[in-house]
Amino acid sequence: MDKLQAMTTFMRIVEAQSFSKAAETLSLPRSSVTTMIKNLEHELGAALLRRSTRTLSLTDAGERYYTSCRAILAEIARVESELSADAATPRGRVRADMPGVIGRAMVLPRLREFEQRFPGIELALGLSDRPADLIYDGIDCVIRTGALADSSLIARRLGELSWITCASPRYLKEYGEPDSVSALNDHRAINYISNATGRPLDWRFHVQGEDLTKTMPSRFSVNETEAYLQCGLEGLGLIQLSEFVALPYLKSGRLKEVLASARSSAVPVSIVYPHGRNASGATRTFVDWIAELFEQSDFKRGL
Known part of the structure; x- marks a missing residue:
């Protein structure tokens, strides 16, 4: 068993509160996710999850294991990020979500430039007016307008919209x-x-x-x-x-x-990401690039 993959899968299930959603965000068949958790529980000799047709919750052992997994994977991500930062070209996959109008007007016209500067980064862009749930949807970063109510997110101010x-x-x-x-x-x-x-x-x-x-x-x-x-x-x-x-x-x-x-008061535009993923070199590179685009645009003047 790939223990790190099993730990990552277990954490994604807990965060998404769904085997199916976790499988979707990991690009794995649901059956593979189910089998992986069964094998993990068998190897640990303890049940980690209580499952019914409608609910999903952690056992006492599951809560302890989730806390340990989060600490272990965060440390691995930190070390990998430091190594990635030393590399000449950042690599990895970044899932980003943003309002469609911002994506079409600012980001899509500059994707060729992004590819030339960062050929090792693969982008999966979601353009939608639907507010995305970063943890549930497995998204690395998202551009949001207005006040940010979720204090658990890391936010970088980009500009303002009038x-x-x-x-x-x-x-x-x-x-x-x-x-x-x-x-x-x-x-x-x-x-x-x-x-x-x-x-x-x-x-x-x-x-x-x-x-x-x-x-x-x-x-x-x-x-x-x-x-x-x-x-x-x-x-x-x-x-x-x-x-x-x-x-x-x-x-x-x-x-x-x-x-x-x-005319109403201007509202802030920010790019935000969860604490658990802030160590990704590829994500950090994308966030910096987005900040450059906004710096060069009329958003700094409140447009």
């Missing part, structure tokens, strides 16, 4: 331009549905030194940024999105900002 309210000339010609937040009651809005909650996001404004939110009624709602933008371009209603996304359309005249004096 959110603006805008509409197409077609909409403004038909419905006019709102001159205050209260005037929005007489306008049509497109709502953005949060992938985390399944509910429309409140609209955000900053008026007379105070941040405020407003619930907007809407006949149309979507849960993807490109679709949301398209609804605005079609003149179906007002939209509120990041200036980074809107900027090309503002320059071309296909969108116009409204209520600029009530």
Whole structure:
């Protein structure tokens, strides 16, 4: 038995709370994962997991073994990271997740450059507005916007995003331009549905030194940024999105900002990763490269 592989598999099962999910993130058949844990328990002479059709929990022996595995694998990762740092070319596989709009606008156009600079790193990129669970999904790092509630994550600040309210000339010609937040009651809005909650996001404004939110009624709602933008371009209603996304359309005249004096406060953009994986040389290299991209972009100016 490959003891290190068995220990890694056991930890992934505990963290994911699922044999199937652990097998998926490890790119192994579920049957292999099940057999590996059975063999490990047989070799140790102790049951590590309590399994039923709906729940998965650790036995007392499992809790002790999990604590030991975490310490052992963390030490191995630390040593390997130090060796990797000494190498001329970092190597490894990095799984990263980020909002689709950031990935398409900033990261994908620069992948050829990344490949040329770091040929030993394999990237698996997830572009989605769905918030990813780093531990459960087996992701090494993720770009997130807004305040970070999870203090167990290591975070590196990249910049800020400003959110603006805008509409197409077609909409403004038909419905006019709102001159205050209260005037929005007489306008049509497109709502953005949060992938985390399944509910429309409140609209955000900053008026007379105070941040405020407003619930907007809407006949149309979507849960993807490109679709949301398209609804605005079609003149179906007002939209509120990041200036980074809107900027090309503002320059071309296909969108116009409204209520600029009530623009909401900028929100932070960060790249985060779990403590357990912060020793990966390949992950650290990718994080540094992402920070370079943001440093060169308009995000530093709050776009």
